[in-house]
Amino acid sequence: MVHYLPKDDTRPLAFDGSILGSESNIPSQFIWPDDEKPCLDAPELVIPTIDVGALLCGGDPLAVLKAAEAVNEACKKHGFFLVVNHGVDSGLIDRAHQYMDVFFGLQLSEKQKALRKVGESYGYASSFVGRFSSKLPWKETLSFRFCPDTRNIVENYMVHRMGEDFRDFGRIYQEYCEAMNKLSLHLMELLGISLGLDPAYFKDFFQANDSILRLNHYPPCQKPNSTLGTGPHSDPTSLTILHQDQVGGLQVFSDEQWHSIAPIPGAFVVNIGDTFMALSNGVYKSCLHRAVVNNRTVRRSLAFFLCPEMDKAVTPAAGLVNAENPRRYPDFTWASLLEFTQRHYRADMKTLDAFSKWVQEQESNKKATP
Numbered sequence: 001m002v003h004y005l006p007k008d009d010t011r012p013l014a015f016d017g018s019i020l021g022s023e024s025n026i027p028s029q030f031i032w033p034d035d036e037k038p039c040l041d042a043p044e045l046v047i048p049t050i051d052v053g054a055l056l057c058g059g060d061p062l063a064v065l066k067a068a069e070a071v072n073e074a075c076k077k078h079g080f081f082l083v084v085n086h087g088v089d090s091g092l093i094d095r096a097h098q099y100m101d102v103f104f105g106l107q108l109s110e111k112q113k114a115l116r117k118v119g120e121s122y123g124y125a126s127s128f129v130g131r132f133s134s135k136l137p138w139k140e141t142l143s144f145r146f147c148p149d150t151r152n153i154v155e156n157y158m159v160h161r162m163g164e165d166f167r168d169f170g171r172i173y174q175e176y177c178e179a180m181n182k183l184s185l186h187l188m189e190l191l192g193i194s195l196g197l198d199p200a201y202f203k204d205f206f207q208a209n210d211s212i213l214r215l216n217h218y219p220p221c222q223k224p225n226s227t228l229g230t231g232p233h234s235d236p237t238s239l240t241i242l243h244q245d246q247v248g249g250l251q252v253f254s255d256e257q258w259h260s261i262a263p264i265p266g267a268f269v270v271n272i273g274d275t276f277m278a279l280s281n282g283v284y285k286s287c288l289h290r291a292v293v294n295n296r297t298v299r300r301s302l303a304f305f306l307c308p309e310m311d312k313a314v315t316p317a318a319g320l321v322n323a324e325n326p327r328r329y330p331d332f333t334w335a336s337l338l339e340f341t342q343r344h345y346r347a348d349m350k351t352l353d354a355f356s357k358w359v360q361e362q363e364s365n366k367k368a369t370p
């Protein structure tokens with residue numbers, strides 16, 4: 001059964017990884033231009049490994065200070081670091097990876113019960129069929145909304161979209177999000193210390209949050225040199241906690257070239273997003289990264305995106321604005337940046353600058369119309 005349409009057909013194609021993964025004639029919409037094609041032998045980027053054990057148990061202040069210094073150095077440069085000794089149960093991480101196929105292994109028609117609509121951030125999306133017309137990512141995704149104060153929000157969402165049979169499935173990602181939320185708040189303490197702010201500064205800002213867990217499922221691809229699992233972008237969100245399986249494929253753009261981030265069992269890859277770059281007044285960098293695919297095996301990753309409450313004002317900490325470092329970005333809300341990425345702009349390497357320009361244009365339009 002063919003799951004995609006001939007080249008000249010303009011109707012959106014349906015992406016079914018179980019079929020396309022073995023196809024050699026890849027639809028043109030998935031082929032990236034030469035200047036964005038991946039280099040599969042990218043050199044490895046060695047990023048600092050932060051042991052957060054001392055932070056979790058309120059232990060040795062010297063160890064916390066050392067971790068904060070390493071975070072400061074990494075975040076001023078490329079915004080990526082590894083986290084170990086994080087307290088997240090390894091069995092929960094394993095189950096979160098194993099259960100992905102309970103959903104992605106379904107018939108396309110079943111998965112489409114949870115179909116994400118344009119402008120929405122949650123549900124099932126396959127390569128953004130119907131959202132973009134070219135440079136389509138070679139992946140299927142399932143995204144959940146997580147708010148710590150809304151009991152069982154993930155579990156109830158899955159039951160609502162897929163039926164009672166998906167309660168156990170939803171329970172696993174509910175527990176996974178609760179663990180990510182706890183770790184995120186510890187990391188926010190460390191980021192506050194690393195910027196010379198009160199440890200509670202960012203922790204309080206994100207205590208109530210409106211976050212996203214995204215399951216990325218990358219089928220094998222017969223032309224891995226011409227396609228991308230996830231295109232080059234910086235995350236528009238605040239902080240990303242990524243768990244990638246042992247297949248490998250995450251790449252970061254640093255020092256003018258692409259580098260691979262090797263999977264480390266039991267470690268999370270953490271990176272600063274655009275919203276946190278604005279909160280730090282540009283001191284910490286939200287950097288370009290992407291995911292490459294391979295022709296042998298499926299790759300899976302779980303990305304937890306910590307986001308503030310929708311209408312909370314995103315404005316830099318006062319201590320980070322001064323004559324040497326004036327305001328870099330306008331005040332905004334996460335709701336407006338999210339809407340920008342969902343309706344007006346495909347998140348890429350320049351999202352925050354394009355968004356800042358868009359905010360200023362919106363404001364001048366408002367002033368112009370009486």
Ligand SMILES: C=C1C[C@]23C[C@@]1(O)CC[C@H]2[C@]1(C)CCC[C@@](C)(C(=O)O)[C@H]1[C@@H]3C(=O)O
Nearest residue numbers: 137212230231233235236237305341342347
């Ligand atoms: C707010 C978001 C938009 C994207 C998901 C996310 O929750 C955080 C990352 C964003 C994304 C992955 C950046 C690359 C382009 C994108 C379209 C994708 O490939 O998935 C982005 C996501 C989106 O759904 O717009």
Ligand SMILES: O=C(O)CCC(=O)C(=O)O
Nearest residue numbers: 216230244250291301303
């Ligand atoms: O799958 C990966 O390794 C990266 C995915 C990513 O960058 C994202 O979902 O924002």
Ligand SMILES: [Fe+2]
Nearest residue numbers: 233234235289
């Ligand atoms: Fe990302």
